[in-house]
Amino acid sequence: MMTDALEVLRAEARYGLVDALQLWKRNLLAYRRQPDLLVFSTIQPVMFVLLFAYVFGGAIQTGSIAYIDFLLPGILVQTVLFGSTQTGVGLAEDIRSGMIDRYRALPMARSAVIAGRILADATRNLFVMVLMIGVGFAIGFRFHGSVAGVVAMPLLGVLLGLAFSWISAVIGTSVKRAETAQVASFVWIFPLVFVSSIFVPVDTMPDWLQVVAENSPVTRAVNAMRGLAHGTDAREPLLWTAGWVVGIVTVFAPLAVWRYRTVT
Amino acid sequence: MQAARQADPPVVVRGIRKSFGDVQALDGVSLTIEAGSVLGLLGPNGAGKTTLVRILTTLLDPDGGSAAVAGFDVQRQKTQVRPRIGLAGQSAAVDGTLTGRENLEMVARLYHMPRRDAAARADALLRRFDLLEAAERQAGVYSGGMRRRLDLAASLVADPQVLFLDEPTTGLDPHGRLEMWAVIRELASAGATVLLTTQYLEEADQLADTIVVIDHGKVIAQGTAAELKSRTGGEFLTVRVSDLAMLDGARRVLAAAGDGEPVVDAAAGAVSVAVSNGAARLAGVVRDLDAAAVAIADVGLRQPTLDEVFLSLTGHRAASDDAAPPGRPRRGRRRA
Ligand SMILES: Nc1ncnc2c1ncn2[C@@H]1O[C@H](COP(=O)(O)OP(=O)(O)OP(=O)(O)O)[C@@H](O)[C@H]1O
Numbered sequence: 198m199m200t201d202a203l204e205v206l207r208a209e210a211r212y213g214l215v216d217a218l219q220l221w222k223r224n225l226l227a228y229r230r231q232p233d234l235l236v237f238s239t240i241q242p243v244m245f246v247l248l249f250a251y252v253f254g255g256a257i258q259t260g261s262i263a264y265i266d267f268l269l270p271g272i273l274v275q276t277v278l279f280g281s282t283q284t285g286v287g288l289a290e291d292i293r294s295g296m297i298d299r300y301r302a303l304p305m306a307r308s309a310v311i312a313g314r315i316l317a318d319a320t321r322n323l324f325v326m327v328l329m330i331g332v333g334f335a336i337g338f339r340f341h342g343s344v345a346g347v348v349a350m351p352l353l354g355v356l357l358g359l360a361f362s363w364i365s366a367v368i369g370t371s372v373k374r375a376e377t378a379q380v381a382s383f384v385w386i387f388p389l390v391f392v393s394s395i396f397v398p399v400d401t402m403p404d405w406l407q408v409v410a411e412n413s414p415v416t417r418a419v420n421a422m423r424g425l426a427h428g429t430d431a432r433e434p435l436l437w438t439a440g441w442v443v444g445i446v447t448v449f450a451p452l453a454v455w456r457y458r459t460v461t
Numbered sequence: 462m463q464a465a466r467q468a469d470p471p472v473v474v475r476g477i478r479k480s481f482g483d484v485q486a487l488d489g490v491s492l493t494i495e496a497g498s499v500l501g502l503l504g505p506n507g508a509g510k511t512t513l514v515r516i517l518t519t520l521l522d523p524d525g526g527s528a529a530v531a532g533f534d535v536q537r538q539k540t541q542v543r544p545r546i547g548l549a550g551q552s553a554a555v556d557g558t559l560t561g562r563e564n565l566e567m568v569a570r571l572y573h574m575p576r577r578d579a580a581a582r583a584d585a586l587l588r589r590f591d592l593l594e595a596a597e598r599q600a601g602v603y604s605g606g607m608r609r610r611l612d613l614a615a616s617l618v619a620d621p622q623v624l625f626l627d628e629p630t631t632g633l634d635p636h637g638r639l640e641m642w643a644v645i646r647e648l649a650s651a652g653a654t655v656l657l658t659t660q661y662l663e664e665a666d667q668l669a670d671t672i673v674v675i676d677h678g679k680v681i682a683q684g685t686a687a688e689l690k691s692r693t694g695g696e697f698l699t700v701r702v703s704d705l706a707m708l709d710g711a712r713r714v715l716a717a718a719g720d721g722e723p724v725v726d727a728a729a730g731a732v733s734v735a736v737s738n739g740a741a742r743l744a745g746v747v748r749d750l751d752a753a754a755v756a757i758a759d760v761g762l763r764q765p766t767l768d769e770v771f772l773s774l775t776g777h778r779a780a781s782d783d784a785a786p787p788g789r790p791r792r793g794r795r796r797a
């Protein structure tokens with residue numbers, strides 16, 4: 198194995214990106230050819246925007262800013278989190294179908310199957326977010342910041358999704374079935390979504406929960422995206438989010454690739 | 462880094478061991494495949510065939526022993542082994558949402574062929590495997606035989622030095638099986654080095670130059686089909702009775718005349734036993750049957766089938782007789 202280690206790193210550096218792009222293309226084609234999946238996976242987040250805006254909009258006090266302006270960045274992050282669970286589901290399916298054996302016997306980069314899947318999920322996340330911003334706009338959402346903020350807000354969502362996709366990939370390569378990957382995802386996604394500032398300001402929570410919520414990567418990202426959308430100072434939450442993203446990828450990417458390589 | 466020595470056989474396996482928990486899947490398997498020959502790895506369900514294929518294709522590390530494929534160590538030189546092998550696994554690994562053409566092009570691109578070469582290669586393979594007409598359809602709607610052919614085509618994309626085919630005809634109907642046999646024969650006559658696993662004795666007989674029989678992770682016999690057949694001690698004497706009630710009488714006569722325990726095939730109303738000098742015994746057996754008042758529908762001498770070889774080697778029948786019905790999960794199943 199030591200003899201091989203250098204070769205592996207060399208192959209990774211040389212082919213990591215091109216191989217991932219091949220898999221990215223494959224996964225996007227697959228999405229495009231399942232129009233039903235695409236339709237429902239876009240209707241759902243749009244529905245969330247409308248439901249929360251109209252059902253909770255009157256009940257939740259968000260101070261001086263309109264609830265829709267408060268809500269939309271949060272809903273975007275929630276969508277991205279749910280979207281990242283698909284990374285694990287897709288990988289588990291590739292393992293079950295035996296497709297992974299084909300890939301692993303090819304002289305391709307070892308990170309590419311997961312990276313390609315994650316890139317495709319990120320692409321889909323971006324597409325869905327743009328759509329949701331459009332719908333939000335129709336019901337009163339407005340940007341109050343700079344043009345750079347408009348561009349940066351969804352990109353930050355994509356970045357957060359990329360990070361969570363690696364966690365999802367570890368799960369997908371550790372379970373036996375796609376269904377398990379799906380169910381297992383909810384176990385960590387739901388607490389992250391609800392113990393955060395996505396739906397309600399965190400200062401309404403009990404003290405101990407506030408500490409958790411305030412420091413969660415989800416809250417940090419939501420606050421950063423709100424800052425970018427509202428034109429307020431977003432530097433601190435941006436730094437925190439960047440830290441979380443780097444931290445999560447550093448821990449979970451090697452873990453996922455290692456799981457992928459040792460799947461039996 | 463050690464270079465491939467061309468004179469070495471393309472596959473050399475030495476004492477490979479692998480266990481999963483308390484299941485010893487491979488228990489010291491050794492074998493060699495000469496360049497340009499087809500080795501048939503024959504064994505019942507759970508014998509360890511897939512495990513060996515996965516080790517030789519770098520998908521799984523063995524617990525002990527060593528193996529070299531195309532001159533490179535499968536454990537320490539995976540990066541060198543992979544570009545030189547082709548694998549068609551037990552379940553056809555094709556992407557159902559991609560078309561046949563896209564599947565092959567993707568594999569070619571993952572071998573890092575330039576786009577134009579990849580397209581040409583895909584086209585040539587589609588033509589060769591009679592898939593040109595279905596090339597733009599999604600592989601998910603292909604028939605079982607077409608999927609297998611596409612899978613085999615994908616394993617040939619990079620002109621591998623060694624080809625691994627894990628049960629290439631399992632799940633195919635008789636027509637699909639014959640088609641697949643023709644394809645494999647063509648590859649063999651073009652000089653490919655192939656390791657083929659099968660549960661079908663006939664298939665190994667038809668396609669392989671040498672046969673290695675494994676059971677419970679151990680090699681229990683190897684040689685050409687003819688050599689294996691001679692291992693049972695010669696010919697088989699088979700008697701078919703005209704009345705099933707006489708089957709037991711026939712069995713008793715053959716038990717006395719033959720070299721082993723007779724095998725009764727009640728459905729066919731036949732009893733067989735191995736005999737060493739069949740022609741000389743034939744007349745005596747007919748006389749004894751007559752004396753025992755067994756009415757004979759048919760009697761004759763013949764070469765043993767590989768099924769009978771398997772029985773005489775292992776003491777139990779090959780699993781193709783009680784093969785798992787389609788769809789029943791086989792992985793993880795323990796054998797008694
Ligand atoms: N990943 C695994 N985890 C646990 N046990 C395994 C695993 N893979 C194989 N086994 C066990 O190892 C033994 C050999 O399995 P293997 O798949 O190599 O058999 P096989 O000869 O290919 O059988 P089949 O004809 O059913 O495909 C079996 O007992 C099987 O249950």
Ligand SMILES: [Mg+2]
Nearest residue numbers: 510511512551
């Ligand atoms: Mg098998």
